[in-house]
Amino acid sequence: MPNFERELPLGMANFGVFLGIPPHPTKCQATYIWIDGTGEHLRTKTRTLDRPPVKISEYPIWNYDGSSTGQAKGRSSDLYLKPVAHYPDPFLGGWSRLVLCETYDPEMKPTATNHRYTCKQIMDRVAAERPWFGMEQEYLLLDRDHYPLGWPKHGFPQPQGKYYCSVGSDRAFGREVVEAHYRACLYAGLTIAGTNAEVTPGQWEFQIGPVEGIAMGDQLWIARYLLHRVAESFGVVVSLDPKPNTTMTGEWNGAGCHTNVSTLKTRSPGGLEEIKRLLPKLGRFHQDHLRLYDPNGGRDNQKRLSGKFETSSANEYSFGIADRGASVRIPRQVADEGMGYFEDRRPSSNCDPYMVTGCIIAGTLL
């Protein structure tokens, strides 16, 4: 009998709950994951490796049909998958791995939605400043018919007020998804900071961070993959749309992806002064950044950044202490302690974290 209880990732027992069959004792099911041509959705396919690679460079380069993912036209549609980070796989368990990939065209140039490529160059240039990020991913759970989870099919839920951080089956919809996802993130070794129910019924949030440099984008994309996969197994859908059509009529908060940022300097004594030096610099690029803070040229986010519902107006840049109506907030505690981080509240829930962290660093430090 093979010994299924031998060393496993993170010292955890065999999982395999989705299949009821224990993971293979030696082989690795490597699930390659990449961002498709929408810049928002993920694609994935799995292959068997004889043993689990120790280093990321040991995973083979693979390919896929870019014409089926909105990333290539015509006959020469093969694109390359280049593994860049790997994680224990909470679904398949054992030696299985989730393998995050960058996408490249046949000339080995990054594809149009491979924003990790440029982000990595930016992060390498500022590595000595030790940039940390924490991103707050808000999302809405939907039924398979794309109607928000828990909403009455004829009519609307009661107004906002009782849903944020709520408990109870008349106000918290889909907690089983949230808890399974939280555990899946921990199993995969992600730095998940926490979760909470949000202001709109069916809306939730999780936070990843603090995480340094390029790993912020890597971890958030993997956390999103885990969320879509967990939701799939419960038969519900995750929407990262900052303002889904069903919520456009009525007084419902949209969804964002607040991005918290610090550097060695902002985290040290005198850090508040450094934050006050960086934020006006960031503001010079306000309109450019709004176009880059969602995958559709700023159009998705425009529906959300109205100046109402705890958002700033898209028209002007502002920053302030404890101000949740500003573009960028300096948390009260940071002002009190004189050091810490700032929060860019503008990014859309469907933003590319590589784009957002790259923009903030390029706009403040380069």
Ligand code: ADP
């Ligand atoms: P909010 O009060 O805005 O809802 P959250 O608690 O949801 O805040 O999220 C705060 C995020 O900031 C977390 O992801 C946390 O990891 C991150 N964070 C905390 N300290 C730092 C820091 N020094 N640099 C960057 N991010 C940080």
Ligand code: MN
């Ligand atoms: Mn085929």
Ligand code: MN
């Ligand atoms: Mn939050």
Ligand code: MN
């Ligand atoms: Mn929130």
Ligand code: MN
């Ligand atoms: Mn926040």
